[in-house]
Amino acid sequence: MRTVLILGAGFGGLELAACLSESLAGEVQVVLIDRNDAFTFGFSKMDILFHDQAPEAVRIPYADLTRPGVEFRREAVTSIDPHTRRVVTDRSEYQPDILVVALGADYDPAATPGFVEDGHEYYSIDGACRLRERLESFTGGTVLLAILSVPFKCPPAPYEGAMLLHEKLTRRGVRESTRIHVLSPMDSPIPVSADTSSALVDALADRDIAYSPGLRVHALDPAAHVAATRTGDLAYDLFIGIPTHRVPAVVEASGLTEGGTDGWVAVDPRTLATRYPGVYAIGDCADAPVPRAGVFAEDAARTVAAGIAAHLHGSPAPEKYRGRGTCYIEFGDGLVGKVDADFLSGPTPVAPFFGPSVELAREKAEFAATRRRRWFTG
Numbered sequence: 001m002r003t004v005l006i007l008g009a010g011f012g013g014l015e016l017a018a019c020l021s022e023s024l025a026g027e028v029q030v031v032l033i034d035r036n037d038a039f040t041f042g043f044s045k046m047d048i049l050f051h052d053q054a055p056e057a058v059r060i061p062y063a064d065l066t067r068p069g070v071e072f073r074r075e076a077v078t079s080i081d082p083h084t085r086r087v088v089t090d091r092s093e094y095q096p097d098i099l100v101v102a103l104g105a106d107y108d109p110a111a112t113p114g115f116v117e118d119g120h121e122y123y124s125i126d127g128a129c130r131l132r133e134r135l136e137s138f139t140g141g142t143v144l145l146a147i148l149s150v151p152f153k154c155p156p157a158p159y160e161g162a163m164l165l166h167e168k169l170t171r172r173g174v175r176e177s178t179r180i181h182v183l184s185p186m187d188s189p190i191p192v193s194a195d196t197s198s199a200l201v202d203a204l205a206d207r208d209i210a211y212s213p214g215l216r217v218h219a220l221d222p223a224a225h226v227a228a229t230r231t232g233d234l235a236y237d238l239f240i241g242i243p244t245h246r247v248p249a250v251v252e253a254s255g256l257t258e259g260g261t262d263g264w265v266a267v268d269p270r271t272l273a274t275r276y277p278g279v280y281a282i283g284d285c286a287d288a289p290v291p292r293a294g295v296f297a298e299d300a301a302r303t304v305a306a307g308i309a310a311h312l313h314g315s316p317a318p319e320k321y322r323g324r325g326t327c328y329i330e331f332g333d334g335l336v337g338k339v340d341a342d343f344l345s346g347p348t349p350v351a352p353f354f355g356p357s358v359e360l361a362r363e364k365a366e367f368a369a370t371r372r373r374r375w376f377t378g
């Protein structure tokens with residue numbers, strides 16, 4: 001029996017555990033480690049903030065995970081040595097045959113001066129809860145919604161946030177007294193898909209939401225409630241930022257980020273293998289040429305599962321990583337659009353857009369339900 005240790009039970013780790021439980025049953029013993037006791041979909045933060053969901057209602061406890069051949073352990077990873085594959089946690093030590101790092105991305109709000117003191121975010125559950133409370137007492141003024149650095153999770157999420165904010169403030173009767181302004185350091189919302197980008201830009205304009213592409217907020221003045229950009233200062237009454245992302249500190253300390261772009265884990269984009277034998281990295285922490293999103297972490301997990309099977313069976317290398325995934329985009333009023341991205345199959349990425357509809361809202365709900373079934377019970 002070979003051992004596979006998966007660090008992180010998020011989108012990538014859960015999909016990999018499910019794949020291995022199916023394809024290598026009886027051949028590998030999988031240990032899946034996470035410091036939390038429950039999984040939460042990234043988009044559930046939107047449900048907390050805009051759809052009145054209680055944080056407890058969107059948690060999926062790992063105690064429900066009953067996949068054969070997979071053992072979940074609630075532990076915090078404290079050190080990783082990729083040379084020896086030795087992993088230390090707050091409760092134990094491991095030295096598996098195969099190690100997969102799927103620890104996601106952390107936020108670094110302090111990277112933007114003044115943001116911790118005077119900013120809000122909805123990229124964490126606590127942040128979404130705090131912002132929900134703040135919006136309840138919001139009576140109008142200027143809201144800046146700014147992407148503070150790139151890359152960040154789920155490229156459509158800031159635009160979804162702006163449209164759902166418009167909807168929420170309209171419902172509360174304070175939209176007319178509010179100016180919403182989205183700022184991004186990127187030149188377009190979804191660079192890989194011109195159709196998706198123009199649909200989002202049009203949707204913002206239809207809702208009277210100002211949009212400044214190519215403009216980054218680099219600091220806030222908490223006393224004056226002013227955001228600094230290269231073209232001047234912008235006053236705000238409420239500042240919402242998509243915080244700077246970075247690899248978790250334990251990954252940085254491991255040396256796995258050496259050779260990766262901007263401090264992310266260096267991987268072979270075809271296989272997600274690191275340069276250390278038997279060590280892979282998938283999902284948000286990996287420097288693969290795809291956006292940070294759960295669906296790409298999931299596709300990476302499938303590639304790594306096939307790679308592990310080929311390695312154990314001595315069979316030829318499997319298909320290379322394609323970087324495929326469907327991202328759903330909430331437009332408000334119960335309507336959802338989607339973009340079907342394929343980054344690496346062909347000579348150039350392709351990403352057709354499908355306009356917002358009630359059918360796609362149903363498809364998104366089904367997407368979450370199938371993941372929950374597949375990952376937790378099979």
Ligand SMILES: Cc1cc2nc3c(=O)[nH]c(=O)nc-3n(C[C@H](O)[C@H](O)[C@H](O)COP(=O)(O)OP(=O)(O)OC[C@H]3O[C@@H](n4cnc5c(N)ncnc54)[C@H](O)[C@@H]3O)c2cc1C
Nearest residue numbers: 008010011012035042076077103104154283284293294295
């Ligand atoms: C508001 C929002 C909306 C989003 N919407 C979508 C969407 O519609 N579609 C989509 O595909 N993606 C979406 N995403 C992005 C998606 O959630 C992430 O890209 C995805 O979760 C990445 O998967 P991962 O496995 O790499 O990391 P994660 O899912 O973040 O999992 C990493 C895991 O590692 C654990 N961990 C970290 N450090 C330690 C440690 N030291 N010890 C033990 N455990 C540790 C964490 O607890 C976590 O469970 C959204 C994100 C946000 C914030």
